[in-house]
Amino acid sequence: MDFEDEIFSDGLPKVYYKHDDQGRYVLETDAPWAEKVTCALIIAGNRANLEEIRKAVLAGQKSPLCYYMELRQMDPVMLAKAAGIATFRVKRHLRPEIFAKLKPSVLDRYSKALRIPLEELKTVPNR
Amino acid sequence: MTTELAANGKPFVHNHGAHCETAVTSALFRYQGLDISEPMIFGIGSGIFFGYLPSVKLVHLQVTAFRNRPGTVFRKAAQRLGANLVIKTYRDPQKGMNELRQVLKAGHIVGLATNLYWLPYVSERHRHNFGGHNIIALREIEGGFRISDPTFGDPVDCSAEGLERARFVPGPMNPRGFMYYTKSINPHPDLRRACIKGMKNSCGLMLRIPLPIFGVRGMRFLAKRIVKSEVKLGFQEACRHLAGTVRWVEETGTGGAGFRYMYAAFIQEASELFGSEDLVRLSRDMTAIGDTWREFSVMSARIIKKRNRPEATFANAGGLILKCADLEEAFFRDLQKVVKKLKA
Numbered sequence: 001m002d003f004e005d006e007i008f009s010d011g012l013p014k015v016y017y018k019h020d021d022q023g024r025y026v027l028e029t030d031a032p033w034a035e036k037v038t039c040a041l042i043i044a045g046n047r048a049n050l051e052e053i054r055k056a057v058l059a060g061q062k063s064p065l066c067y068y069m070e071l072r073q074m075d076p077v078m079l080a081k082a083a084g085i086a087t088f089r090v091k092r093h094l095r096p097e098i099f100a101k102l103k104p105s106v107l108d109r110y111s112k113a114l115r116i117p118l119e120e121l122k123t124v125p126n127r
Numbered sequence: 128m129t130t131e132l133a134a135n136g137k138p139f140v141h142n143h144g145a146h147c148e149t150a151v152t153s154a155l156f157r158y159q160g161l162d163i164s165e166p167m168i169f170g171i172g173s174g175i176f177f178g179y180l181p182s183v184k185l186v187h188l189q190v191t192a193f194r195n196r197p198g199t200v201f202r203k204a205a206q207r208l209g210a211n212l213v214i215k216t217y218r219d220p221q222k223g224m225n226e227l228r229q230v231l232k233a234g235h236i237v238g239l240a241t242n243l244y245w246l247p248y249v250s251e252r253h254r255h256n257f258g259g260h261n262i263i264a265l266r267e268i269e270g271g272f273r274i275s276d277p278t279f280g281d282p283v284d285c286s287a288e289g290l291e292r293a294r295f296v297p298g299p300m301n302p303r304g305f306m307y308y309t310k311s312i313n314p315h316p317d318l319r320r321a322c323i324k325g326m327k328n329s330c331g332l333m334l335r336i337p338l339p340i341f342g343v344r345g346m347r348f349l350a351k352r353i354v355k356s357e358v359k360l361g362f363q364e365a366c367r368h369l370a371g372t373v374r375w376v377e378e379t380g381t382g383g384a385g386f387r388y389m390y391a392a393f394i395q396e397a398s399e400l401f402g403s404e405d406l407v408r409l410s411r412d413m414t415a416i417g418d419t420w421r422e423f424s425v426m427s428a429r430i431i432k433k434r435n436r437p438e439a440t441f442a443n444a445g446g447l448i449l450k451c452a453d454l455e456e457a458f459f460r461d462l463q464k465v466v467k468k469l470k471a
């Protein structure tokens with residue numbers, strides 16, 4: 001329960017339509033309970049997924065590109081369009097041994113598409 | 128409700144709205160002197176819809192749309208209300224930003240389509256990689272822009288760099304700097320005719336699209352998928368998909384229950400406009416449909432929370448959507464008959 005409230009106390013409130021006793025519609029800012037639960041589940045899932053990928057990168061199973069792609073909520077197809085690189089190449093670059101050999105010009109394109117500085121793109125945060 | 132000044136010193140009233148596109152459209156019209164509410168725009172622009180798109184994924188979850196494609200509500204409403212608009216997209220971000228500055232200097236307020244992920248003032252729970260979020264730019268300030276985002280309570284400041292990124296983010300849902308403002312509007316539009324047009328169009332969209340993923344058929348398709356999902360995907364994954372659906376119902380600026388409450392509010396306003404008893408009854412029906420959708424989301428939340436209630440199962444959640452589909456089919460068939468009797 002705490003996690004849900006924590007997420008919902010952060011940021012600006014939204015409004016919802018609600019019918020009062022006479023059946024007239026009014027606006028209120030309380031989020032429905034179901035929304036809190038599902039939002040918390042999705043955000044917790046995304047965070048856990050990101051953490052798992054970070055560990056895999058540190059273990060040398062995935063490339064840092066995979067981590068930053070997930071951080072920006074993209075998939076290979078979206079990233080390929082954003083960076084202007086073919087999808088099959090982006091998928092190849094998710095493998096660490098191939099990512100390590102990339103030219104600076106290719107890395108530069110990724111760093112622009114993901115808004116991550118070039119230096120950071122080669123490593124993941126080591127928390 | 129807060130009042131802000133636009134670039135030419137004309138006051139702009141910031142109203143909190145439930146959905147970005149309808150709220151922006153109504154704010155643009157209100158600024159020009161046509162007082163029209165958010166649900167009214169939603170109804171006239173035929174916003175209500177249902178579509179389940181299994182092949183389109185956002186952050187690994189399928190899209191379940193409860194309203195029409197981004198951009199159509201605004202276009203249809205403008206056309207039916209006789210507004211003269213300027214709509215533009217750009218290839219070159221620099222050009223797009225320069226023109227925005229010029230138009231703001233000329234004293235217009237400008238609607239912009241942006242990517243929700245890249246807007247700097249958005250908090251984590253609202254961050255999806257979704258390129259159809261609408262905001263209003265009021266005026267230029269030092270180092271950025273004054274933004275009225277109607278889904279949030281107050282006007283906010285946004286850096287120029289962040290706004291440029293949000294307007295021109297590359298990728299499949301690139302808004303391409305989509306920008307629109309009103310040149311002139313009809314101050315006394317024929318609201319009755321516009322409402323009738325909107326309602327007729329909505330009936331067609333919900334009942335007559337011959338594809339299994341749209342309208343009432345789409346709901347039944349989704350219901351079947353949800354019932355099967357536990358066996359097919361396993362409990363954990365099925366829960367995530369269910370949560371994704373519920374987020375489309377309650378979150379993403381729907382005003383609750385997947386726009387159904389907003390549509391009921393529209394029918395209510397229309398019933399006052401026409402003085403029609405039938406529409407009062409239909410508004411109550413729509414409220415009941417909204418309540419069923421809300422029931423579905425509460426049931427889903429119980430499944431996710433593992434509240435150990437015997438009735439909280441995937442089969443029952445799917446059953447509730449089937450019930451919604453039946454209710455909505457009856458509703459729109461009824462609406463079709465009622466609209467024929469209304470006089471413009």
